[in-house]
Amino acid sequence: MRDSGVATSLGCLRGRYAAGMSVRVGDLLATGSQSFSFEFFPPKTDAGEAQLWKALGELEPLAPTFVSVTYGAGGTTRDRTVGITGRIAKETQMVPVGHLTCVGATVSELESVIDEYAAAGVHNVLALRGDPPGGPGDQWVAHEGGLNYAAELVALATRSGDFSVGVAAFPDPHPASMSAQVDVEVLRAKQEAGAEFAITQFFFKSSAYFQLVDRARAGGVTIPIIPGIMPVTNLAQITRFASLSGADFPADVAAEFERVGDDYVRDLGIEMASRLCRELLEGGAPGLHFYTLNRSTATRDIYANLGLGATAQ
Numbered sequence: 079m080r081d082s083g084v085a086t087s088l089g090c091l092r093g094r095y096a097a098g099m100s101v102r103v104g105d106l107l108a109t110g111s112q113s114f115s116f117e118f119f120p121p122k123t124d125a126g127e128a129q130l131w132k133a134l135g136e137l138e139p140l141a142p143t144f145v146s147v148t149y150g151a152g153g154t155t156r157d158r159t160v161g162i163t164g165r166i167a168k169e170t171q172m173v174p175v176g177h178l179t180c181v182g183a184t185v186s187e188l189e190s191v192i193d194e195y196a197a198a199g200v201h202n203v204l205a206l207r208g209d210p211p212g213g214p215g216d217q218w219v220a221h222e223g224g225l226n227y228a229a230e231l232v233a234l235a236t237r238s239g240d241f242s243v244g245v246a247a248f249p250d251p252h253p254a255s256m257s258a259q260v261d262v263e264v265l266r267a268k269q270e271a272g273a274e275f276a277i278t279q280f281f282f283k284s285s286a287y288f289q290l291v292d293r294a295r296a297g298g299v300t301i302p303i304i305p306g307i308m309p310v311t312n313l314a315q316i317t318r319f320a321s322l323s324g325a326d327f328p329a330d331v332a333a334e335f336e337r338v339g340d341d342y343v344r345d346l347g348i349e350m351a352s353r354l355c356r357e358l359l360e361g362g363a364p365g366l367h368f369y370t371l372n373r374s375t376a377t378r379d380i381y382a383n384l385g386l387g388a389t390a391q
């Protein structure tokens with residue numbers, strides 16, 4: 079899957095990281111090696127915290143390229159997100175990416191969070207606008223003294239220090255976007271502001287991802303666009319997530335799940351996600367980003383189906 083020249087370069091960066099030096103996700107992706115990454119969220123309870131560290135421990139042997147931790151709606155998880163990513167940096171061999179949103183914060187508060195990330199040893203951030211405090215369906219109003227769009231946050235993070243900055247991309251157009259073409263212009267603006275990689279919202283058909291990449295390349299976007307994978311393990315949950323995020327849950331996919339019945343939803347979800355991952359990698363995707371929901375089993379099952387071992391060299 080990877081040639082030895084590329085592997086040496088990736089191995090070199092991993093060696094630098096193991097020796098305590100910071101590593102930029104943009105540099106890891108530039109090696110040309112396929113990237114495998116996992117996303118987690120900051121839990122609210124002690125039991126949730128224990129589950130998060132259990133999942134991280136079970137997934138570390140897969141040697142992900144990076145792991146990311148979300149920033150709660152409304153900016154509510156600031157301390158927990160910085161704390162968890164800092165602990166990942168100190169206590170594991172995994173490269174953490176901290177998410178950051180513009181919601182409910184002034185520019186100087188955002189600068190403070192960026193400084194806190196740097197002080198915690200976190201040198202990669204995913205810069206997002208975030209959803210309006212009332213939910214994704216509400217009208218976006220920038221916080222007083224804050225930022226309007228993710229591109230401005232990319233510029234702020236890039237200016238503030240040695241961060242590798244990633245951004246969101248949308249195979250199904252962003253719910254508030256006027257068109258897929260506007261999404262491409264927005265993605266290019268984020269690249270021009272300094273973004274080095276993009277991760278997509280989840281989607282269910284590889285064609286949606288490849289069409290996004292085609293539109294983006296035609297529109298001058300050159301950064302790697304990593305597809306986001308959300309395996310279906312619970313039908314009610316995925317339907318809620320899709321309607322919240324604006325991702326399309328296609329009728330024929332929903333019908334397949336309804337046909338197999340509740341007891342087999344998980345099996346079919348893993349089979350479908352494995353098929354999607356295979357198509358994406360065979361079609362040239364630069365890697366895969368798994369939305370884990372702080373659980374390890376679905377990701378590990380898909381890894382096994384794809385014949386992927388640990389990615390470390």
Ligand SMILES: Cc1cc2nc3c(=O)[nH]c(=O)nc-3n(C[C@H](O)[C@H](O)[C@H](O)COP(=O)(O)OP(=O)(O)OC[C@H]3O[C@@H](n4cnc5c(N)ncnc54)[C@H](O)[C@@H]3O)c2cc1C
Nearest residue numbers: 148149177206207208209227228246252254255277278279
């Ligand atoms: C991989 C991934 C991770 C995520 N992680 C989180 C997280 O941790 N926490 C969280 O709260 N949310 C998260 N989200 C959700 C994200 O915050 C929302 O989807 C949000 O509504 C859009 O964020 P964005 O960064 O794409 O914003 P932007 O790129 O700013 O786009 C937002 C909207 O504004 C429009 N727009 C952008 N620039 C302009 C402009 N110059 N002029 C006019 N219109 C413009 C766009 O078309 C779009 O409709 C994540 C999404 C993804 C895909």
